[in-house]
Amino acid sequence: MATIKDVARAAGVSVTTVSATINMSAPVSAEARAKVLAAVAAVGYSPNPIARNLRLGKSRLIGLLVPDISSPYAAGMARSMQSALADKGYSMFFSSTQEDSARELADIDRMSDHMVAGLALLPTCLGADYAQNLAGHITCPAVLLDRVIPGAPYDCVADDNALGARMIVRHLVQLGHRDIAMIAGRVGITSSDERLSGVRQALADAGLALAPEFTVTHHQSEELAVRAVQDLMSRSRRPSAIITINSAQVRGAMRALRSMHFRAPDDVSLIAFDNFHYSAGFDPEITSLSQDVGGLSGAAAAMLTERLGWPKGEGAAAPPPPRLVRFAPTLIVRSSCRPV
Amino acid sequence: MATIKDVARAAGVSVTTVSATINMSAPVSAEARAKVLAAVAAVGYSPNPIARNLRLGKSRLIGLLVPDISSPYAAGMARSMQSALADKGYSMFFSSTQEDSARELADIDRMSDHMVAGLALLPTCLGADYAQNLAGHITCPAVLLDRVIPGAPYDCVADDNALGARMIVRHLVQLGHRDIAMIAGRVGITSSDERLSGVRQALADAGLALAPEFTVTHHQSEELAVRAVQDLMSRSRRPSAIITINSAQVRGAMRALRSMHFRAPDDVSLIAFDNFHYSAGFDPEITSLSQDVGGLSGAAAAMLTERLGWPKGEGAAAPPPPRLVRFAPTLIVRSSCRPV
């Protein structure tokens, strides 16, 4: 490992000159610059980011935390963000927090120890005083993905769930559905809450209502969706359509229907807030909202890097206040919904 | 940020004593230890890993690189490895290389600059002299995931593809299939090559053969699988069963069949080397091999940490030679295959 000293020796200049050349932090004569660049090439020098980070007290590292990297939504986010940030010269720290907020906070701490410049967080939203806990651990600019934490001082990118809800409800209502059930997620996760209240509102606008016995809120796992759908479909009065909020629930719903020898859309229509690669492989193919994961990730990366590059100091303009950007989903009509 | 000096001042001892207490690198009296620990708690000290890494020339960081984090296989690996390594106090650097070996090598370099202790790599296996290129960039212990690079000086965990092939072939042959087609992946990726040659061998053992016109090798994308299956199924002589090597190909195969108004297993049986969450949501549910991703990841993490902890120096035993560990898959019989 060649160090800056080796370069200085090879170039016959001081380490400061080498540093100034590389970082363009001070004027260097053309002659000296040429000698330095030649020496850099000759000894195969690449700056040691560890030493630089120590000296500067900051790094070009971004921490990414998601509850479960196995979910297509999180994986898509991770892929796009990593790509976008790598293009801007950032490397990525990663943690799949397994829906465990203690782990999440601990990993944020570890990342902070490594002086990450920023964080991208799909938050677990678990535990009392979650927002406050988070604030106690995050010491750098952060961007929240998918889930809003009201009042938190971070940029946030999210789906336009109210719009998505209107799209879904309009589609179902146009098909004549009135007995609509919804399986939402854990209360307190805004993406789920917004989808639920959006559906409620959209139904109200259409003169309909989401019956309490047709409303399920719980953790969004496949198993619980299986039970929820089995329960819904064994009632004397059954829904004619079921809305789910993510891909795991779609899997669960399909399994539940099959176990009861029901079929979508013959016995019940199925529609989801979340599209995924496999939607098209199901039979029926699942009508679903496609969330703009690429758009979200791009915006998140852009907002984060904007904040990281914000000039500091006396004369500098104040950074923008926390922003919330929403992206419109697209309804992909496939074959899992049919007219009543 | 409290530093070790703050602790030393608060405890009334030297920084050396604080360091010795924390690292247990030298004997410290019970009295001093108590003072140090109290001071650590009082000032809220946490060691600065950057400074430590600089000083020691190594870190507790592991780099993970996969071609595409969106694939369930890679995501499962990432999740398990991150979890296992976090438990041992390692943090994770992450890169989704987008099936681009230049990016892969560049990211390995960046990770090396950050003095990662080890690498976990699901290699792209792309480009001429791939193994040699890799060797030129990897400067720390590494473990290869899923894809073997023959002769490379790294531990490797992989599926037992020969066994998997025998299981698949036995299942199909028992159902009376003789006209079997296989869609493999890019040549040069051992997991694909082994699956193909394993199927060939297993068929040969059963007195059958894989017809050249029923053998497709290409990059393992969904789109190419669509075309391959459309092609296979538009022949005058059609296969009675199709074997695919991964989940993207299953999606493609399902789409192709639907586009031609065929149905599995009525018109053709379908079986896959790779199980995934969504296999059960498909109709038919896909009969597939479940690869032991958890086992693979656990072994990979264990082998890597074993090497990282290997004592160095004169008297120490030599580290083990590169090891290749294979994990047996399980055949999950679902409803996508039927007797001829």
Place this chain on the structure above:
DNA sequence: GCGCCACGTCCTTGATCGTTGCCATCCACC
């Protein structure tokens, strides 16, 4: 015209970031 000072440019010396490890020192005890 000469000498001095001021100034700008380019470069170097030396301190520093927080940590660890080598070595010297100190004290108590045999």
Place this chain on the structure above:
DNA sequence: GGTGGATGGCAACGATCAAGGACGTGGCGC
């Protein structure tokens, strides 16, 4: 006096940055 455990001082690790030196140039006063 030797031994050995406990502790502190100091120099690194590789980089950046503040301060100041060297040097050439130009303006100005005598």
